Amino acid sequence: MLNRWFPTIVFAVGLFASILTATLPERPQFSQPDKSAAGLAATQAAALPASFAWSDLPRPTPSAHAATLADVLPGTRLHVAHAEQDLEPVHLVAAWFGGSREGAADVSLYQSDWYANASWMPAREIMTREQAQRELGRNIRKLGNPLIVSEPGRLHLFFVSVSYGGWAGSAINRSTSTDGGKYWQPSQRIVTSPFFNLSTLVRNPGTWLTDGSLGLPVYHEFVNKHGEWLRLDPEGRVLAKERMPMPRATLQPAVVALDSQHAVAALRDAGPGENQVQWSETQDAGRRWHAGSARTIPNPNSAVAMIGLRDGSLLMACNPIGGNRNQLSLLRSTDQGSTWTLVRIVEQSADDKDEFSYPTLIQDRTGAIHLVYTHLRQGIRHARFTQAWLNNPGNPNVPAVSK
C-alpha cells in the first residue's frame, strides 16, 4: 500500500511545498513620488541657475569603458530620510570597467566617489576577475558593464561576467553595499537563462516598483538580440521576466516610467542597414512590452541613456549620427518621447575613430543633472548641468565640452 502511494505522496508534499514557496508578487506599479514631494523637487530643480561644467574621472588604467552613476541616498528602504537628504551634500558614486583593453584578463571594476563642490576621489578596484572567480566559485574570463542602482540606505551593484566566449556568453551578478559603496558584499549570480545561464547583460538603470521590487532592463545577445525586463525582489531573487519584442535586433534598453503603469524604453539598434533609436512601451508596469515605431534619431549601434526630468520632459544622451560614435549629444522630448529636439552636442571629433559613448544620465536629489560617458576609450568623463542650461544651452551645434 505504502509502496504504491509513496511516489504520489512525495509528489504531493513537493507540490505543496512549492506552492508555499512560489512567488505570487503584487500587481506591479512603478514607484512615483507623492505629488507634494514631486512638486517641491521640480521647483528646486527649476530654481538652479544655468550652468555646465565637466571634469575627468581618475584614470587608473589605459582603457576604461561603460560607466554607471548613482546618487547615494541616505535613509533606509522603509524610511526615506527627506530631512537628511536635504542636509547631506550630494554624494555620487561612479563605476566602470578598466584594464589594458576591453575583454582583457586584467580588466577590473573601478569605483570613484564625487561629493558636491569637490573633485572625484581616487579610483579604487571594487571587483577583480580573481575576486569574482572566488565569490562565484567558477572560472571567469572577463568582467564588464557595471551598473549601480540606488535606493535609500543601499546600493546595488550589477555587473556582467563571462566564463567562456564573448559578451554573448555573459551572465549577471549582483552585490550590495549599505555604507555608500565603501564595502561591497560578496557577489552572487542571477540565473536568467535556461541554457547554461548564457547571455543576459545589463547596462541601464532600473526602475523601482511600489512593492520594493526592482524592474531591471537587461538584454540578450546569444542567437537573437533583444531587450528583456527582469523584476527582482529586494534580495535579488527573480520574480518575473518579460521579453521586449522588436522587429529588429536591439540591445540595452533605457527605461523611464511616466506614471504608475506607463513606461517607455529607448533601445540601441543592433540590426542591419540604417539604424535608428528603437522604441518600446508598456502600459502595465512591465508585464508586457510592445514595440513602438523607431524614433527618427540615427543610432550607430551604440548605447543610449534616457531619464525623466523633474519638469516632466525626457532627456536622452546618444550618438545621433550614422556610422560611428564620434559625436555625443543631448536630445529632449516634451511629448513623452514622440518627438525629439537636439539640445546641444556634448562632444564631437572629426576623426571617425574617436569615441564618446556609453552615456549614463542621472538627476541628483538637488535637481542637477549628471552625465558620464566613455571618453576615447581611455577614461570616463563627467559633465554636470542644470535644467535651466538645457532650456537655454546656446548654439546646439557647438560642442559644450571645449578642449
Place this chain on the structure above:
Amino acid sequence: MSLPDTLYLKLMRLPYIRARLIVLAIAAVVFIPWGELIVWRYVYGFINDLSPTTWIMLFVWLGFPDAFHYWVREELPLKRRLILCLSMLFFYVLALGSGPVDPYAYGYQPWIILAVMTAWVVWRNRTAPCLILLLGVDLAVYALHGIASDNLWDYLFDPVLMIVLGISLIRPLMSRRKIRTQS
C-alpha cells in the same frame, strides 16, 4: 556476508564497473584541488548548476544500475525519451529568442507548470511511479531553493540532461534503421 560487503559486490558488479570507475576517476580529477587549480571551477563555469533530475539520475545510474535500467525500460522507453529530448530542444530554441514566446519566463511564477505536472501525475499515477517520485523530489528541492535559480524549469531539466538523452537515443535509433534497411 555482511551488508557492506553485499553492497560493495553489488556496486562493483560487471558490466557497469568500467563506467563507474571512469565516472569516479573524472570526479576525482574535477573536484580535488590540484595546487591552485580546481578543475570543477572550469566545468562549473560552463555547465552552471545541474538540475536535481540530472543529479538523481546520475546517482541512480552509478549506485543502482539494475534499478536504473529497469526504470528506463519501464518508464522511459525510446518514444518517451525522444519526445522529452525534442521538447527540451524546442524549449531551448524558444527560450533563446527564436520565437515570440519565452517559455522560460513561466518558470518564475510556475502556476501553470505546477498545474500541468499535477494533471500528468493524476493521469500517469499507476504507470510511472519513479518519474512521479523524481518530480516530487525536484519540487521539494525547488521549495528549499536548492540551487541558485529561482526558476522551476531549472529544477526539472538542463542542457546536459538533454544532451545525455540525445546520446541515449543514438544507438536504438541506429539499430532500428539497420533492421529496417535489412528487411
